[in-house]
Amino acid sequence: MATVCIDGNASMANPIGRERYRRCLIWGCSPPRWREDVTKHPEVNLAVFNKDRLLYKNLKMLPDVPFDYTGFERLDYRTVTIFLKVDDPFTKRLLHELLNDVAFKLLQIEDSEKIERLYSELKEVSNYRLTFMRSISHELKTPLNVIQGNLQLAKLGVYGDVSHLSELLEEIESAVKRATQLINNLLDLSRIETEGFYVKVEPVRFEMFKQIMKEYELLAQQKGLHFDFHFQGEEPFSGDFRIISTILSNLLSNAVKYTGCGEIKGFLQVRGDRIIIEVSDTGSGIPLELQEKIFEPFVSGESGGSGLGLAIVKKFVDLLKGKITFISNVGEGTTFHIEIPRVYRPSHYENKEHVNVLLIEPDESTRRLLRKIVSDYTVVEALTGQEGYLKALEHSPDLVITGLRLPDIGGDELLYRLRGEEALNRSKLVLYVGGKIEKTDTYLMGLEIDIGELASRLKILLGDKLLLVYDDDEKVKIHLEQVKSFIKALLDREIMAKGLEMVDERDFLLYDTFVLLVQGDPEIIATFMRRIRKMFYSNMAIAIVFVLTGGELKWQG
Structure with a gap:
């Protein structure tokens, strides 16, 4: 075993020993007994102040105000002052090193708090400025509308013959237009800066x-x-x-x-x-x-x-x-x-490998979230509408996901164009905003919903789940498991079951494969098939119908 020598002043010759000694000082334990004649822990008196406020002292007997620390070594770090008294040279040297680190960290914390306060104040001032601009602009619009309205009435002769004032009225109208433009500029500026445009x-x-x-x-x-x-x-x-x-x-x-x-x-x-x-x-x-x-x-x-x-x-x-x-x-x-x-249809593109998902989103954090949700599938990404248009044609994805706000085109407009592409007639489109679905086969989805639910819906859109719709009758229900087993063997997909009366328009937008289990009523079957045809504008839906007739189960594609 190697021997570590310590001289009479407790200095250390071995760097490993110094590090162990340093750790003991940090955690407040006694230094290791490297030799039998070194057992005394060096006496340390330490106090830390930020300006005149006491932050720390290692002994209760030490004063609470900086003015009483006569005879102490004083270390100044901007607003942080450290008072130190220690007889052992090695301990003193080690503490100097540690205290430098501590003071630096304290100053970093202080600077960070100042920056945070300053940022908060600046943000408050900026919000106040934008609110003022928006409010005053709206207030000014009212009297300008009154002036503009009266000018038009005067030109129409409501106030009598004003032909002798035509030049004056033109100047007033020109001034009103300039003022209106200035007000619109103020409103636009406030909307852009608050990301409301x-x-x-x-x-x-x-x-x-x-x-x-x-x-x-x-x-x-x-x-x-x-x-x-x-x-x-x-x-x-x-x-x-x-x-x-x-x-x-x-x-x-x-x-x-x-x-x-x-x-x-x-x-x-x-x-x-x-x-x-x-x-x-x-x-x-x-x-x-x-x-x-x-x-x-x-x-x-x-x-x-x-x-x-x-x-x-x-x-x-x-x-x-x-x-x-x-x-x-x-x-x-x-x-x-x-x-x-400008977003335009790419005139030249090459057919590349087919992918499951195309993500079109400029924001990296949103893309990262969506990537994790569809991590089991092949994915390509695009940052702009133009890039997304090109990659959609190149890869013919099963699913296109985009937001409403792209840097060069609205997400709804882009998906409308993609829907017109014959090569993409089997692609499903998702616009991740909340909202009502109105005569479209674009699925609207909010990112604020539960992540598990979002992942489940995307999995359905990608064709990994089908919907088993059954007539809510006890004679029909007893055949549910039999039908599930048959469909599982036939298509090997996860099956979601739902009563006929509970099926809504969102189900027709989510699923592309339906299994209908009903009694032998032709009208029920015809109504359900009409609902499918109404929601699907391209040949994407598959329907398998099981009919219970005379206690026997029959099926047709």
Whole structure:
């Protein structure tokens, strides 16, 4: 056995011994008796304060206030102060090391608490700001609606002949429109920042922007500016008309506002997988010192502007997973260029291995949860609607699961398109939101339901379970086990049994295989088969009917 030597000052020559000694000090035990002449535990006096508040002292006799620790060694760590008195040099050195670690941890805790408090305060201020913006915007809309309504009545002659005020009324109406746009920007900003803005994907045609173009062309002409904006590419195209029109409106509004002479031109182009928007002006330009901040709320390149237009544009472009760039020179003008991803049917794809499940979800935590639920099946994943569209065609999955909010398209719109694909007519579609099922073979499901129930429903959708529907009659019920055994041997699937009167529309959306056990009543069979045909728009349902006639059990496919 190796011998560990300790000198008269209790210092240790062996690192293993030092570590064991250190552990004893940490846990408050006596150090090991390495030699018979070393039995005395070093006397340690220790107290820890955070500012003037006592956090710890190892002896009751030690003072409770820092001012009474005369003759103690003082160690300062920002707001943490440690008072230490120990005669043994090795113990002192070891405690210095430990106390450094302890103080560092205490400071980390303190910093963490400060950061948490600060974050909470900032979140409270931000919520207050957003609530204020939303409330004041709604309040301002009411008087503006009254003004707008009275302007329209005046133009219709309700208040008599006002033709001599036509120019004044036009100016008032123009001001009301600008104020309405500002209020809408405030509301949009608050909705986006609170994740309350939902991207709606719908067929969009160029003519839908006709009124917006007419308004800004008129404003430009009133300032003597040449206006040229055109549309090109295929239509209709899928997009959120409100978002795109808001982007156009804010860009054109800024261009007209900050251009004194010259021209305003631009285009909206639908090309391949992109929607491209560009607006150019020959205005005052954006000063260099403001160019890095121009997309921040309430930052304006010119005095008098609200500074919300470009902030809203940037928020919407980010929401659509697009990108925005600009080139600006003071005194020469500015050009804004935007590219927004577009969901379209992939024209080229290769047939890859068949999979059971396709998960289309941008959020990693949600994908991880769904992955665990369907871990017994083959799975592919997609983060966007466009990627999901491509992978659905490539893999022909048995089940497609997506949420309502995808970065480039609504989940409901995507599933509607997938349902139109002949190659996917046997795929089942799940949109994981709660809600009423209305004339669709898309199954709506909430993630808030019990995980076990969710897993069971997905297992049914994947075809691993069938529904045995039976007539609630004692003569029929006695044959249930016989039918189960027969079906189990025939199809080898898990069987769920349910009374005929308890079957609802959700069952027809979940199951694709039904076994009907009834007495020999043709009307019951015909009614049940009509319900199946009503719910299934493609040839996905299988029905096996067992009929009890004269005490004998017969079946037909």
